[in-house]
């Protein structure tokens with residue numbers, strides 16, 4: 001199965017880690033979303049990565065949806081099936097994904113908008129979502145057990161990406177997340193190869 005991805009994408013890193021954990025091979029297609037290539041748009045009309053092409057040729061997109069599909073394929077190796085475990089996993093995954101959703105818009109603001117069109121209050125609002133989300137994650141991170149779930153991969157993708165884009169800005173405020181992130185490669189050694197990088 002082909003996965004449209006970019007090496008720096010936290011959402012793509014999350015899916016790649018999840019697939020690795022499930023022993024599911026993916027054919028990687030490096031993708032520049034800015035160029036909106038036709039094969040990406042036919043897999044995902046929204047033009048976003050990650051996008052996966054399933055064996056029937058149809059696209060599947062949004063990292064949470066792809067991970068849910070990988071979970072089904074793997075006999076639930078990614079998402080706990082008991083209600084308490086499911087709620088913890090999904091709350092943390094949604095929080096991690098939402099943090100990136102806010103912060104990435106501020107990256108795009110700089111990348112795609114000319115200086116004179118930037119609106120700082122809007123940037124601050126988006127980063128406010130990200131910092132509030134990180135504060136909540138700091139409180140929730142102890143709820144993640146040793147067995148990797150989609151929540152682990154979402155948080156690892158997020159923090160790996162923050163290391164690239166906001167290095168030095170998050171660690172001091174979030175010592176528990178910092179410790180969790182430093183230890184994650186011990187539970188999941190493939191993180192070294194699959195983490196976001198640019």
Ligand SMILES: N[C@@H](CCC(=O)N[C@@H](CS)C(=O)NCC(=O)O)C(=O)O
Nearest residue numbers: 009010011033048049050062063064
């Ligand atoms: N909710 C989506 C978000 C995906 C997303 O925003 N991906 C970024 C790259 S990290 C992207 O494709 N951006 C290009 C665009 O927004 O046009 C997911 O979880 O997969």
